[in-house]
Amino acid sequence: MNALVLNAENRTAEQQRISPPVPAANELLVKVIAISLNPIDPLYVQNPLASSGRVIGSDFAGVITRTGPSVPTSTGLKEGDRVAGFLQGACSVNERPGAFAEFLTVPWDLVWRVTSGISIDEAVGVSLVGLTAAQAIWYRLGLTTPFPYDPKDILEEHPEWKIGSPTDEHDTAPVNFFIYGASTSVGLFAAQMVRLSAKASNKTFRLFGTASKARWEMLRAEPYVYDYLVDYLDDDWPEQIQKLADGGGMHYTYDCISEGDTVERTASILAKNGRSAIVRSREGGAWKGEGLPVEPIYGAVWEGLGEEVQYQGFTVKQSPAARGFAVAFYKWLSVALGCELRPIPIRLMPGGLKNVVEDGFQLLGAGGMKDRHVKRTEEWMRPVSAEKLVYRI
Numbered sequence: 570m571n572a573l574v575l576n577a578e579n580r581t582a583e584q585q586r587i588s589p590p591v592p593a594a595n596e597l598l599v600k601v602i603a604i605s606l607n608p609i610d611p612l613y614v615q616n617p618l619a620s621s622g623r624v625i626g627s628d629f630a631g632v633i634t635r636t637g638p639s640v641p642t643s644t645g646l647k648e649g650d651r652v653a654g655f656l657q658g659a660c661s662v663n664e665r666p667g668a669f670a671e672f673l674t675v676p677w678d679l680v681w682r683v684t685s686g687i688s689i690d691e692a693v694g695v696s697l698v699g700l701t702a703a704q705a706i707w708y709r710l711g712l713t714t715p716f717p718y719d720p721k722d723i724l725e726e727h728p729e730w731k732i733g734s735p736t737d738e739h740d741t742a743p744v745n746f747f748i749y750g751a752s753t754s755v756g757l758f759a760a761q762m763v764r765l766s767a768k769a770s771n772k773t774f775r776l777f778g779t780a781s782k783a784r785w786e787m788l789r790a791e792p793y794v795y796d797y798l799v800d801y802l803d804d805d806w807p808e809q810i811q812k813l814a815d816g817g818g819m820h821y822t823y824d825c826i827s828e829g830d831t832v833e834r835t836a837s838i839l840a841k842n843g844r845s846a847i848v849r850s851r852e853g854g855a856w857k858g859e860g861l862p863v864e865p866i867y868g869a870v871w872e873g874l875g876e877e878v879q880y881q882g883f884t885v886k887q888s889p890a891a892r893g894f895a896v897a898f899y900k901w902l903s904v905a906l907g908c909e910l911r912p913i914p915i916r917l918m919p920g921g922l923k924n925v926v927e928d929g930f931q932l933l934g935a936g937g938m939k940d941r942h943v944k945r946t947e948e949w950m951r952p953v954s955a956e957k958l959v960y961r962i
């Protein structure tokens with residue numbers, strides 16, 4: 570089969586012919602129809618953690634071509650069904666193949682079903698960033714889930730998160746939620762999830778965010794419905810948010826950029842007892858913040874795969890509880906995507922696997938937003954804004 574394979578010495582990836590994988594007893598063999606790109610895909614090609622020869626890439630959507638003998642028949646999963654999910658790609662030291670290939674194998678419970686109302690191109694933009702946002706909103710920040718889920722197991726692993734609600738349960742005042750980077754793919758799902766939690770908890774939320782002005786109209790409309798937006802290019806955006814909130818602080822913040830001074834500035838608008846989550850680790854060095862009122866909660870989406878991950882100079886421990894949440898989330902996604910949760914906009918890129926490095930990875934830079942400076946003139950090489958880059962395989 571064709572696959573996009575890491576060349577660690579030259580810090581690139583190349584299309585190669587390799588043997589297709591064979592599914593283990595609890596796995597599915599999936600023929601990949603589309604892949605979508607995440608900033609971590611180019612980051613760990615340009616700064617390799619893995620060794621040469623590893624298939625790169627995370628997000629996939631495709632069709633089941635074989636089910637392992639231990640896949641329960643009660644799942645109803647069978648050849649020809651459309652599914653989506655993500656693998657870890659070359660984003661760790663651990664030797665596990667990624668998704669940018671014609672075929673891949675995946676445990677049966679770490680995919681979700683793509684129902685008939687959703688296209689494969691839409692579906693492929695959901696799994697990794699959707700789970701990233703879901704982990705932050707629903708178990709790190711602890712908002713109410715719109716599906717049955719008991720956070721007991723995850724709180725046993727992380728007792729430090731069990732700190733009570735930042736708002737008084739009898740308080741009828743709105744809950745203030747702030748998203749830095751509202752037009753990121755993660756942010757587009759996070760906003761929808763805050764709205765779903767508001768409905769599930771019967772509380773009023775006010776949603777605040779930063780995005781470039783060009784995205785405000787989209788973000789004020791369904792399904793995001795921001796109440797207040799400011800431009801992150803304005804130097805005084807934290808003051809603008811405080812003014813819009815009548816001096817009240819944010820009960821929850823989610824920094825979907827976590828780069829440079831964004832974590833520190835986001836912390837400056839947090840209410841007393843407020844909680845904050847971030848997308849990049851302090852250890853990775855993307856941001857600096859001294860004397861923060863609370864240490865923001867970081868987590869890697871890989872936890873959801875339930876394996877230990879050696880990553881960015883530290884180890885993400887194996888977490889059965891995080892895997893359990895991913896399975897519950899995917900089960901919900903199989904029925905909720907298209908009605909309760911909307912897929913986010915996609916940009917269908919020309920070409921296939923062989924164009925990923927020369928085009929898609931150019932657009933995403935080496936992981937950081939500040940490194941994205943592409944000077945190409947083709948229509949599909951415009952800057953990425955509120956959308957996922959998708960390739961058909």
Ligand SMILES: NC(=O)c1ccc[n+]([C@@H]2O[C@H](COP(=O)([O-])OP(=O)(O)OC[C@H]3O[C@@H](n4cnc5c(N)ncnc54)[C@H](OP(=O)(O)O)[C@@H]3O)[C@@H](O)[C@H]2O)c1
Nearest residue numbers: 608701750752753754755780781801848869870938954955
């Ligand atoms: N912890 C994890 O497991 C995990 C998982 C997934 C992603 N991530 C990280 O999360 C971040 C977002 O990923 P993504 O895939 O959602 O990104 P993305 O969709 O590629 O983000 C693109 C958006 O970023 C916005 N942007 C660029 N620079 C900005 C700045 N300085 N301030 C505010 N917004 C800015 C742009 O907004 P405008 O168009 O409005 O200018 C653009 O819409 C990345 O750093 C990624 O590595 C972490």
